[in-house]
Amino acid sequence: MSADSTRVLIVGTYGGGGVHQYVEEQHRRLSDRVSVSSYDMEMAPAGSGVGWFVYSVLLALWAAIRFPFRRRPDLVHVHTSHRFSFYRSSFYVLFAAYVWNRPVVVHVHGSSFDEFVTTESRVLARYQSLVFDASERVVVLSAYWRDVVSTRTDEESIHVLPNAVEPSSYDPEFEVDLPRLVFVSNMIERKGVAELVEAIDRLESTVDRPFEVHFAGKGPLSSSVSDLADAHENVIYHGYVSEERKRELLSEGSIYVLPTYAEGLPIAMLEGMAGGNAIVSTDVGSIPEVIDDEHGRLVEPGDVDELHDALQSLVESPERVEQMGRQNRTQIEEQYSWEEITDELLEVYSRELPELRAHRADRSTDAAV
Numbered sequence: 604m605s606a607d608s609t610r611v612l613i614v615g616t617y618g619g620g621g622v623h624q625y626v627e628e629q630h631r632r633l634s635d636r637v638s639v640s641s642y643d644m645e646m647a648p649a650g651s652g653v654g655w656f657v658y659s660v661l662l663a664l665w666a667a668i669r670f671p672f673r674r675r676p677d678l679v680h681v682h683t684s685h686r687f688s689f690y691r692s693s694f695y696v697l698f699a700a701y702v703w704n705r706p707v708v709v710h711v712h713g714s715s716f717d718e719f720v721t722t723e724s725r726v727l728a729r730y731q732s733l734v735f736d737a738s739e740r741v742v743v744l745s746a747y748w749r750d751v752v753s754t755r756t757d758e759e760s761i762h763v764l765p766n767a768v769e770p771s772s773y774d775p776e777f778e779v780d781l782p783r784l785v786f787v788s789n790m791i792e793r794k795g796v797a798e799l800v801e802a803i804d805r806l807e808s809t810v811d812r813p814f815e816v817h818f819a820g821k822g823p824l825s826s827s828v829s830d831l832a833d834a835h836e837n838v839i840y841h842g843y844v845s846e847e848r849k850r851e852l853l854s855e856g857s858i859y860v861l862p863t864y865a866e867g868l869p870i871a872m873l874e875g876m877a878g879g880n881a882i883v884s885t886d887v888g889s890i891p892e893v894i895d896d897e898h899g900r901l902v903e904p905g906d907v908d909e910l911h912d913a914l915q916s917l918v919e920s921p922e923r924v925e926q927m928g929r930q931n932r933t934q935i936e937e938q939y940s941w942e943e944i945t946d947e948l949l950e951v952y953s954r955e956l957p958e959l960r961a962h963r964a965d966r967s968t969d970a971a972v
Contacts, residue, residue: 609637609956612676614695618646620789621870622682622712625766629680632945637952642670644691663691670695675703678952681738684713693734700737706955709738710764714793714865714888717751731755739955744868745889762951765889767944768873770936774854775879777928779921782814784914785856785880787849788863788871790822795862795885795904800827802862802911806918807835809911814918817852819844853878857924858917864904866890877935881927883913898931 611633615626626641633639645662679699683692692709700707713719722728735741735756742764743749749761784803788794803816818828819841832840844852853859859875861884866872868889872882882899884890894901900917902909917924937943 609678609952610674610676611637611639611952612673612679612699613639613641613682614644614679614692615641615682616646616688617643621766622684624870625712626682628767628769628941629945629948632941633948636945636949640676642666642673642695644695659687667691667694671698671702676705678706678708678955679703680708680710680952682710682712684711685716685719688713689719689731689734693730696734696737706739707737708740708742708951708955709735710742711748711752712744712867714863714867716748716867717888720751720755728755735760740951742951745892747889747892748867764944764947764951765939766868766870766873767939767941768870768877768935769941770877770932772850773874773877773879775877775928775932776855776857777879777925777932779857779925779928782812782858782918782921782924783856784814784816784858784860784918785819785852785875786817786860787819787844787852787875788861790820790824790828792824793864795864795910796822796824797827798905798907798910799860799862800824800831801907802914803831803838804834805907805911806914807837810915810918812919813837815839817841817856819849819852850874850878853880856880857921857928858883858899858914860884860914862902862904862910863887863890868893873935873939876931876939879928879932881917881924882931883910883917893934898927898934 613626613630615622617623630639630641643666645666681692681695683689696707696709699705720731732755741752741756741761743752743761744765745763749763752761786799790796814837816838821843828840832838853875856878857880859880859882861869861872863885866888872884875882882894884894884901885904886901887904891901900913902913
C-alpha cells in the first residue's frame with residue numbers, strides 16, 4: 604500500500620464552532636497527502652430543553668447506526684470533547700479499535716474537559732480510561748491538557764498538538780492610530796460577554812483618547828451588546844458575520860478581547876493573533892501557555908475591574924499594542940500555522956502506519972539530496 608492510498612477517516616461534528624472549523628481545515632490540508640474522508644457524528648443546532656436533548660440523542664444514534672457500514676479505513680481520527688460529546692465519540696473509538704481493529708487517534712477539545720476528567724464517579728473515570736486506552740494516540744492542545752488527560756491514560760501515548768490557523772488569510776494593520784478593540788465569538792455567558800459590556804461601558808468615561816469597539820457574533824446575550832452599541836457611537840455591533848468579514852475585522856483590529864471562563868486553546872484567539880492584535884483574555888486552559896506580558900494581558904475570569912484596567916492600559920499605550928501585535932503575528936507563523944501542524948499530524952499518523960512512515964522517510968531523503 605502506498606502512502607497516497609493510505610485511508611484516514613476523520614470523525615467529527617459539523618454543527619458550527621471551533622471543532623467544525625478545525626475538522627474542515629484538517630480534511631482540506633490532508634487531502635493532497637493521504638486519502639482522507641470525514642464522517643459526521645451529527646450535532647443538533649444550538650438549543651436547550653428536553654426536546655432539544657432528545658433530538659440530539661436521536662441524531663447521534665442514527666449516525667452511530669450508519670457508521671459500521673462504511674468502508675474500513677487504515678486509521679481513524681476521532682475528535683471529542685467533554686460530557687455528551689465524549690459519550691457520543693466513544694462509540695467510534697471503541698468500534699474502530701475493537702471491531703475494525705484499526706489504530707485510533709483521539710483528539711481532545713473542550714473548554715471544560717478538565718472538570719469532566721476530575722469526576723468523582725469511579726464508573727465514569729474507568730470508562731474514560733477505557734476509551735483512552737483503546738486509542739494508540741491521544742492528541743491534546745497543550746502541556747496543561749496533557750497533565751489533565753495523563754490522569755486517565757499512559758502519558759507516553761499523549762501528543763501535544765496545538766490548534767492552528769492560516770496566517771495568509773489575514774492582512775494585519777499593525778499601526779495603531781485609532782485603537783480598535785474586537786470581540787468575535789458566541790454571545791454566551793461562558794465567553795464573558797456581560798463582563799466585557801460592563802468594562803467597555805466604564806472605559807468610555809476613564810479613557811481620554813478616541814477608540815473603537817467592534818462586536819461580532821450572536822447568542823443569548825446579543826441584546827446587551829446591542830444596547831451598549833446604541834449608547835455609544837464608537838461601539839459597533841455587527842451581529843453574525845461571514846468568515847471573510849470576521850477576518851477583515853480581526854485584520855483591522857488592534858486588541859482582541861476574549862474574557863472567557865473556560866477554554867481549550869481558542870481558535871478565535873489564534874485568529875486574533877494572526878490578525879496582528881494584542882490579546883486580552885483570561886488565565887484559563889491553554890491560554891497562559893500562549894499569552895504573557897509580551898503578547899497581551901491576562902485577567903481573572905469574571906473580574907470586571909481587572910478587565911477594565913487591562914483594556915485601559917493597552918488603549919493608552921498604542922506603541923506597546925503595535926509591538927504585541929507584531930510579536931503575535933510572528934508567533935502564529937512560527938508555531939501555530941496549518942503548514943507546521945499538518946506535518947506534525949502526519950508524523951503522529953506515521954507512527955501507526957508503516958507505509959506512511961516509509962514514504963515520509965523517502966521524502967526526507969529526497970529533500971536532503
